[in-house]
Amino acid sequence: MQLTTEELKKYPVFGIAGNFAEHLSQAGEDADFVNVKTKEADAPKGMFPIYLPGFDNFLSTFPLSSETIQAEFTDTLNLHLEPEVCLLLHVDYEENQVRKLTPKAFTAFNDCSIRRPNARKISEKKNWGEASTGIGQDWIKVDSLSSGDKLDDYHIISMIRRNNDVLAYGMDSPVVGYQYFHEKLLNWMIETFNEQQDFGPLEPLHNYLAQIGYPSEVIVTLGATRYTAFGETGFLQPGDELGVYVYDATQTNAEDVTAHFSNNASQPFNAGCFLHQRVSAIKNT
Structure with a gap:
């Protein structure tokens, strides 16, 4: 299925x-959560808003794009890239x-992030304007997140093309590798929506849901995978071409997915869903 921009x-x-082991430390953000206590050692650190339609601050700016990541590169x-x-x-x-x-339903997502060490909230690193985040065009329908269901067969992998070289960015990671998944993740999200407070880098989500009228549908991106050695320090540059794939490992493998990005990224991908973006610099006027 597909969703139009107006629907999104x-x-x-x-x-x-913090739903994938080691990602926060690789991103240099583990210190942001030093005072955030979780019920279990491997629990995610919390949730954060990326886009809130009709909200009264920058989060009301629609940031999703299936084609482009744009930012100012003057400094x-x-x-x-955050593949999810x-x-x-x-x-x-x-x-x-x-x-x-x-x-x-599910699809591929790029929870792109600016590493701002002095940002007060996670959301300040996520939504800096239009086309600051990526979302796949094709969604795959599901009706459950139970163990043994469709998503258990899928992996997440990402890469970029720079100067005609294709470089692995995020490690090939099974979706079941999320620290919280299945019903445990759904139950944790319910609790977090209802109980998360304004503390440290986190924000009061239930207050936000109330302010936007208790929406009946939401999109939640489940957390970025671990980076490759290149991805950990390979910050994006204008002209980079990005690929995030959520692929069915019973139908294909990482090598064939990389070949699709390298040679056929403009063509449909039949073994899952994917996101194909280019990075561009915003021109100052």
Whole structure:
């Protein structure tokens, strides 16, 4: 299935921080969460808003693009591709509390991030304007996140093309490698939507849901994979071509996925879903 831009503009978008082991330390952001306590050692650190339609600050700017990442490169800019899988979720409420999240579809996501060491909130590193985040055009329908269901067979892999060289960016990672997944992840998200407070880099999500009218659908991106040695310090540059694939490992493999990006990125990808973007510099006027 596909969603038009006008449809996407209706859906709030949230991200999960620290749902893949070692990603935060590779991104240089583990210190941001030093005072954030979790119930389990391997639990994600929290959730953050990326886009809130109709909100009263910068988060109301629609940042999603399936073609482009754009930013100002006038100064040194540490801009990272963040390869992820995202879910479209139906939300059920009871007495204005989130009571159930039902998966409807998934696609590839680039939770692109500017490494701003002095940012107060995670969201300040995510939404800096139009085309600051990436989302795949093709969605694959699901009706469950239960163990053994469709998504268990999928992997996430990413790469970039720079100066005609194709370079692995994120490590080939099974979706079940997320630290929280299946019903455990859904239950954790429900609790986080209802209970997360304004603390450190985190924000009061339930207050935000109330302010935007308790939306019945949301998009949640589940967390970035570990970087390759190149990806850890290989910040994006204008002209880079980006690929994020969520592929069915029962149908293809990492080598064939890389070949698709290298040779046929303009063609359909039949073994999953993918995101193909180019990085461009915003011209000052």
